[in-house]
Amino acid sequence: MGGPTPPAPTALDVVAGHDLTGRTAVVTGGTSGIGRETARALALARARVVIGARAPGPAETVAADLRKSTGNPAVTVAALDLGSLHSIRDFGDDLLRRREPVHLLIANAGVMGLPLGRTADGFETHLGVNHLGHFALTLRLLPALRSAGRARVVVVGSSAHHLGGLDLDDPHFEHRPYDPYLAYAQSKTANCLFAVALTGRHRADGVLANTVNPGAALTGLQRHLSDGTKRAVGLIRPDGTPDPRLRTAAQGAAGPVWAAVAPELADTGGAYLEDCALAGPSQGGTPPRGYLPEALDPERAERLWAVSATMVDAD
Secondary structure, rough: OOOOOOOOOEEEEEEEEOOOOEEEEEEOOOHHHHHHHHHHHHHOOOOEEEEEEHHHHHHHHHHHHHHHOOOOOOOEEEEEEOOOHHHHHHHHHHHHOOOOOOEEEEEEOOOOOOOOOOOOOEEEHHHHHHHHHHHHHHHHHHHHHOOOOOEEEEEOOOHHHHOOOOOOOOOOOOOOOOOOHHHHHHHHHHHHHHHHHHHHHHHHOEEEEEEEOOOOOOHHOOOOOOOHHHHHHOOOOOOEEEEOOEHHHHHHOOOHHHHHHHHHHHHHHHOOEOOOOOOOOOOOOOOOEEOOOHHHHHHHHHHHHHHHHHHHHOO
């Protein structure tokens, strides 16, 4: 009934017809997977793309490929380690010194499934990189985002926020047993709440943020997962080959790119997006779809903002 499900669109499908000439896009984690395909699509639309990468040397090879494949010379790389507030300040200050607006900030970089560890500033690694790093980066870039007149922050989230909430009394697992998947899940809940709070605080400045669930794709994000875990969560089949139902990185990037360019989202902020559409509250099911209401709760979002600002020593 209804025939086969049509293939998911790719980032290049979504960006077709859009002209981003004169706009600057910052993409974290833009050297592989969904981030790389997001950067490719934005470059093809003629945006100036700045890729934040922990290893600028190898990342320059990626940037060179993107410049060649898109015909856009304005793809550059700058050092950015989201696990270091010092690195974030340096990256942000370098952009601010150029006195150019930032129209798009794609908060894409992330880690998943790591053993208990701490960032350079003592934060639990998942929360520190996935949320606090992007939180600090966004605050650093706020002058450039505000000067754009209308700027969008796209936070790449995950349906993993369904797996567990955010413990603001013990966010760094100092007093409770550590679970890497719960740690990842709470960082993804934090992503959702951050977009809500950022929009609430800076809508009047023309800065809007939304969270995007890109869907399940096998990328470098899962490189720390064992094959047994990948089988258990449906990333690979028993024979070790990728599950054919997974999206490609280019298909996964369609959601972030849509959030960045879709005209129908011009006044939308604090929302949860999936499948290139606004998502509603979850109705259950496997895999879970939609969002848990507590992940978009404005009061909880404001509490997270206050806690996060204290952690990164920001106003």
